[in-house]
Amino acid sequence: MRRGYELLGGYAERAGIPVERTGALLVAWTGEELAALDGLADKAARNGCRECEVVGADEVYRQVPALGPGALGGLTVPGESIICPWTTTLAFATEALARGAAVLLNTRVDGVRRDGDGGGDGDGETVLLTNRGPLRARWVVNAAGLGSDAVDRLFGHERYTVTPRRGELLVFDKMAGPLANRIVLPVPGSRGKGVLISPTIYGNVMLGPTAEDLRDRADTSTSEEGFAFLVDKGLALMPALMREEVTASYAGLRAATEHGDYQVHLDTARRYLVLGGIRSTGLTASMALAEHAAELLAEAGLLTSVRGDVPEPPRMPNIGEAFPRPYMCDDLIAGDPAYGTVVCFCERVTAGEIRDALASPLPPADLDGLRRRTRAMMGRCQGFFCGAEIAGRLARVEGS
Amino acid sequence: MRLTTDVAVVGGGPSGLTAAAGLAAAGLRVLVLDREREAGGIPRHSPHTGYGLRDLRTVMTGPAYARLLANRALEAGARVRTSAMVTGWASATGGDGAGGEGAHALDVTTPEGRLRVDARAVVLATGARERPRAARMVPGDRPPGVLTTGQLQNVVHLHHGSVGTRAVVVGAEPVSWSAALTLRAAGCRTVLMTTEHARAESYAAFSVPGRAVLRVPVATVTRVVRINGRDAVESVEVEDLRTGERRTVPCDTVVFTGGWIPDNELARAAGLAIDPGSRSPVVDNTLATSRPGVFAVGNLVHPVDTADVAALDGRHVVRHVLAYLAAASPAASRTVDRPAGRDLPDAARPSGGATSSGTRTGGEHGDAGGGETGGMFAGAIPLRAEAPFRWVSPGLVRPGAGAPPRHRILLWADEHRAVARVVVAQDGREIARRVLPWPVSPGRVFRVPSSLLSGADPRGGPIVISLG
Incomplete structure (x- = not known):
């Protein structure tokens, strides 16, 4: 995660991806949460994050005056940032394209066949059977997100199951911006689901997410229960925010699995690598994960040399509010x-x-x-x- | 690029253009800034007739009305810049005090470059919009095909685009029937109209063609609780609020109508006092806001009344802007008579009045004008409205400053009342009581003659309007 944070920060600068170092504040609302802050600060220090500081209620309200009553204390996390998720993935895709990769959209993998399995004299390439016809590949990297377990099964594995975990969010009008100039986080591990309040890179304020396990991997609908939960939380966390207009609501699905860790497995003989079960930390981790994947593939003999002619990262248009538009x-x-x-x-x-x-x-x-x-x-x-x-x-x- | 003008008018709809025409005719340099490609505002894409009744004493279609008002402003000598988006307030550098050159400064983006407009006075005429689905927090899938009336009419009447074939219209206000007419023009049938109220609010003149010609079924005391369909709208789920019963209505288009909110970004950016009920900048009977030299007109201050009523705000504000500028620079050759109060208490109060200085500030919103508010609204009496009214405009009356536009106090109700028994009180004393010959109806402005306020004590506390 730490490596990913560094890599992405540097890449964002080169590619013009909007990033804002807003900092964050964990807020304790119960005695239990307050007692947990020191331990969290120690853990952060052990992980190399020494700037975190436990602060009293006065400082919490000085930093975020719009918070509702009842905050007992907090922990500052000055290094926390917000980033544009759309520009980031678009920059990755644009760069891949510039380096010669092909991007096939609306292409679903329905089956996997090993060339030569039919008794012919294939060289062991993999054939992906898609809705747009067969695709042949010497190596396959499965980074299929919510569908990664299904693709993994096509390769004959029973390693993990993705359970889509829905997170609903409310996005408030930019005029709410002054209410939250940093990320306000719940204390992790506390009982009862905590939600966060965060500025967005576009100048809005966001409240959420909910966490609800679903079966349908395409169900990004929002729900009455989700909205009611968020309104309830929002009224307690920041009553002034709830008087502002909601400009958008949406739901995202995290690719949760029964395992705590990411599912990264290399199958050299089959020339297959899976990067699955990547949850909400995935954007921050993405470049470190890619680096790790490249190392694994190099060890497995896929990469023998690095091209000298790779193009520079693309320069993306800025859609963030903190930079000139x-x-x-x-x-x-x-x-x-x-x-x-x-x-x-x-x-x-x-x-x-x-x-x-x-x-x-x-x-x-x-x-x-x-x-x-x-x-x-x-x-x-x-x-x-x-x-x-x-x-x-x-x-x-x-x-x- | 820098431009200097006497008055900058932000928004070239009926109220802004009418104000500009009047101010230019009075000899002022006037600059209208409109972000659209053509001036005229909402009537540009509202092709039905009925525009111009109260301000021009004639009726015409929306686009004809929009063109006429734009031409009148130009003929009077106002400059009208379109594709000119005001993005914020620049820090003013006016050295010669209130009302002087550069007292107010605006940042503007245009295709010809960025402008900084310095103005002695600013008239905000930024209008209102309908709350979209997101602001109403209607859950479900998020396919395309979910619109507001504004977008629908833009698509159909300005861009000649198409919509679906079966629509559900959320709301049963005058604007909702207008949406149904537009849908019909686009070949789309309105299969259901829903309203959370007990009856369809509409002008009789509109509901007759509405029901007879459009044959639209209206579900009252009903709300839309979910939209279904991942790639395109397939249905909506509606709930009968009396029984809690839910049913699914197949459709391919959903239009959210009414639910007005003023476009108040510039007003809030200026730190103007904001009315918590309407979210509009608080104005007094002269349409002055809490910031000296900044006026607000039209549906920005009463979201929403009809276009001709908005236009008459523009006419009303002219003499008050002139009076403000004359007072601000006494050396100027122009002299403007202070308007005489006709039906409001006329007694003068010492400026900077000592008692509850009547600032209905943003209150709980916390973005009130602060220190400026007391100064600008000192001596004004706050107007308040009790439930079922949500807001009242103007929010204050300044004794001696004349009647409000059209001699009317405007209110917005959340409930229907067939008989409107209006009670006006001040400091616990009833000062007027009258049954008005029109009903109180949600979804449209309820108008009360300002003469009902004439018995108010100019030194008294807030005036409260309620239904008896």
Whole structure:
């Protein structure tokens, strides 16, 4: 995790992925939680994080004045950051593409066959049977997230089962931003489910998540129970936040398994590697995990040399609030008036950014993709003013 | 690039354009900033007729009305800049005090570059929008095909796009019927309209074609509790709030209507006092906000009344902006008579009045104007409304400053009352009681003649409006 944090921090800087070091504050609301803070501070120090500090209630309220009554104390975590999850994965994909990888979307693996199994004289390559036809590969890395256990079974293993754990979140209007300038965390291990309040990289405030095990791996719907739980928690944690407008609610599924650790298994003979059971820590860990995977593959003989001609990481458009965005940049607008043409008013997304996203190496396949690349329609009006305009721009590109 | 103007008007809808036309006609330099490609505001995409009744004494379609108001502002000499998005307040550098050059400064993004606009006064006319699904916290799947009326009308009337074939409309207010008409124009049938209220709130004139022509079934005391369909809307689940019974209604489109909220980002960024009921900037009868030189008009301050009523706010604010600027720079050659109060108590109060200075500040929101509030609203009497009213506009009346726009106090109710017995009281004393010839109805503004306030003591406490 620590290695991942360092790698991702450096990469984010090079690729222009928005990151903000907001810091975090663990808040104790019960005597039990308060008593646990010293132990957590010691544990953090043992893990090399020496800046954490146990603070009293006065300091808790000085740091986050909007907190509801009843906080007893806290633990500061100055190194905590927030990052743009969409730009990060898009940067990885864009870089993979630039290095020569092919990205096949809407391609589902339904079966696995070893070439030559049918009695022929294949060289032992793996054939992935997909909804878009067979794919041959010398090595297969299974990083299929919620479906990784199913793919692992196709390779003949019974090692783990993914149980989708739904987390529902409420995202509040940017005008709530001043209420939470850092991440407010529950004390881990405490009884009763804790939720966090966090600034988002886009300037909003987020409340959540819930944690609920599901069966359906595609069920990202939100629920009445989830909302009621979050409202209840929010009213206690930060009553002023609940008077602000909700601009979005969503649910994500974590790939939880029966094991505490990530499922990383190498099968040299089968030329197969699985990276599964990666839960909510996955984004932070991603680059360290990739590094580890590359080492395993090198030991197994896949990688013999490193190319000298790898391209630089892509420079991603900034959609974070803490950095200059095109609508603020005189020189950019002077060079191209499209960057001064605001089409999504709430999020201040310009025509130039929409055009760039539609022309990017991995262009959005639909409106949701465009939203995640640019923030268009993600704001408080949810398309009341700009929805038709933005859908029109997407349709014109698709039609051409 | 820097621009200097006497008055910056933010928002080029009916109220902003009407204010701009009046202010320019009075000889002021006026700059209207509108973020859309064309000025005119919401009426641009509302093709039915009925616009202009109260302000122009004629009726026309929304787009015709929008063009007419924009042309009038231009003809009066106002500058109207479109695709001009005001992104915030710049720190003002005006050296010559309140009302002087550079007393207020705005940051603006345009395709021609960023502007900094310095203005002696600012009129906020940023309007209102409908709360989308997210703000109403309706759970379920999140497919496309879930819209607000604003987006629907944009799609159909401005972009000539299509929607589905079976729609559920959430709400049964005037705007909801407007949504049903738009859906029909787009070839989409409204299979159900839902309202949490006991009856469909609508103007009689609208509900007749609504029920007879559109044949839309309305489910009252009903709310939408879930949206189903992963890639496209397949159905909604509705609950009868009386029985708790739930049923599934197949549809491919959901339109959330009404549920108005003002576009108050600039107002809040300025630290203006905000009304907790409407989330609008608090204004007095002159449409002045808690910050000297900043006025607010239209549906930003009463979300929402009809476009012509918004436009008449724009007309109303003109003389008050002129009076403010004349008072702010006494050396100026323009002299403006202080408007005489007609139906409000006229007695002057010493400025910086000692008693409860009547600031209905943001209160629990904590983003009230603070120190400025007392100064600007000193001497004004707060107006309060009791349930079933959610808000009242204006939020204060300043004795001696004349009547509010159209001599009306505007209120928003959460419940229907067939007979409106209005009671006005101050300091425990009833000062007026009248049965008004129109009902109290959720989903539209309830208007009370401001003459009912004429018995108020200009030195007294808050004036309370309730239903008897």
